Amino acid sequence: MRGRIQEISEELKLVVSGRTFDALLPPLMFAFVNGRYSLTVASIWAVVLALLLVMIRSVRKQPLRYAVGGLVGALLACGIAYFSDNAANYYLPKIVTSTVLVFAALISLVLGKPLAALTSHLTRGWDLAWYWRKDVKPAYQEVTLVWLVFFLMRFALQILLFRRGDVVALAWTNTLLGLPVTMAGLILSYLYGVWRLRNLKGPSVEEHRQGKQQPWEGQTRGF
Incomplete structure (x- = not known):
């Protein structure tokens, strides 16, 4: 059983690696802030968080794949939401x-x-x-x-x-x-x-x- 678990773990690393939550946090930040403040404030916080994660990974010399993906995604999504005025x-x-x-x-x-x-x-x-x-x-x-x-x-x-x-x-x-x-x-x-x-x-x-x-x-x- 232990061998099978280790095998699955090794296989998952081929597909899922790095700090994957870096791409998940900005959308959650956007939803949390938007529910309490404005669309503009939510957009700023989401982008700032995504940028901060990129900086942290860069300083620590850790993989940037998901952090950069999160930043690009946040910029694109916030831009669409902001200019359409629809969260x-x-x-x-x-x-x-x-x-x-x-x-x-x-x-x-x-x-x-x-x-x-x-x-x-x-x-x-x-x-x-x-x-x-x-x-x-x-x-x-x-x-x-x-x-x-x-x-x-x-x-x-x-x-x-x-x-x-x-x-x-x-x-x-x-x-x-x-x-x-x-x-x-x-x-x-x-x-x-x-x-x-x-x-x-x-x-x-x-x-x-x-x-x-x-x-x-x-x-x-x-x-």
Whole structure:
């Protein structure tokens, strides 16, 4: 059991690394301040916090990836909200992202190139041809289908709250359905994917690369 937990932890580090909460704090700051003061004050506080996080990471010589992402996101979102004079518009970039993910997952399934496989290829650098094997691809198709359902549900909830103009609910929805659910989804996707690959009885990435013939050991780790 301990070995499995360590394995999952190591796999998650391939996808989620750095100070991820740096990208989550500015939106929460925006919602908190906007509920008590004005849109302008909320925008200033969100941008200042994002900039402060970038400075802290830079001084400590820590990864800037999420801090810079949070700053760019805060500037874009605050600009949209401020110039439209609508606090709910702060979350428009998040809604656009959800829309893109829905279409990306759907189109990838229609084209027979599941998004989960493409994501894995970009993360791990495995041979792309391995993912398209008939004894491998079904695992990635099924995981992508689950992702699509989740993306659709999140998008529908975001649209509902956006139409209501509920800034606080939008903040918590984007936060809770962001990193926490993403990490849980990655863990479940990994566990299911490894199990499914084993049941499909296809070759491992290395066996495929070496052109080995059956019987195969199969993929025992990594998805």
